[in-house]
Amino acid sequence: MTNIETQLLEAGFTVKEIAYLNRNINRYGSSLLEVVFDLGKRFIMVLCITAAVALIFLALLFFAEQYNIVSGGISLFIVLMIVWFFQPPLITYKAWRYRKKYISSGQTH
Known part of the structure; x- marks a missing residue:
């Protein structure tokens, strides 16, 4: 183990x-540090x-009609998924x- x-x-990590x-x-090439x-x-x-x-959803809540809130909310949920x-x-x-812990503090070797 390295x-x-x-x-x-x-x-x-497990x-x-x-x-x-x-x-x-191994499939695509690179190093473990670069991937992380x-x-x-x-x-x-x-x-x-x-x-x-x-x-965007908050803007829909404040400025859109009811049917646009429902359809926009469903669309945005799909985008997030x-x-x-x-x-x-x-x-x-x-x-x-x-x-954040290792690379920014320069602790990797």
Whole structure:
């Protein structure tokens, strides 16, 4: 087990999740640190999209007709489900947490 894998386990990743990341690395090429860094960035991007959808829904509540609120709410919910489906939310959150703790403080080797 490498130093990065040990740090990932300490940061809350499971052995199964690390194996999943390593399978994708072997399939597509990259390094574990780059994958974790990219997943951390994706988590922030998905949070921004979620916040934007919430703001759009609030605007619907205040300014739209009743039938537009229902149809717009359903549409926005579908958008969120698609966005969160394509991002493994638990892994991206753990990657964001790892990135915040280790990479920003320069503790990776």
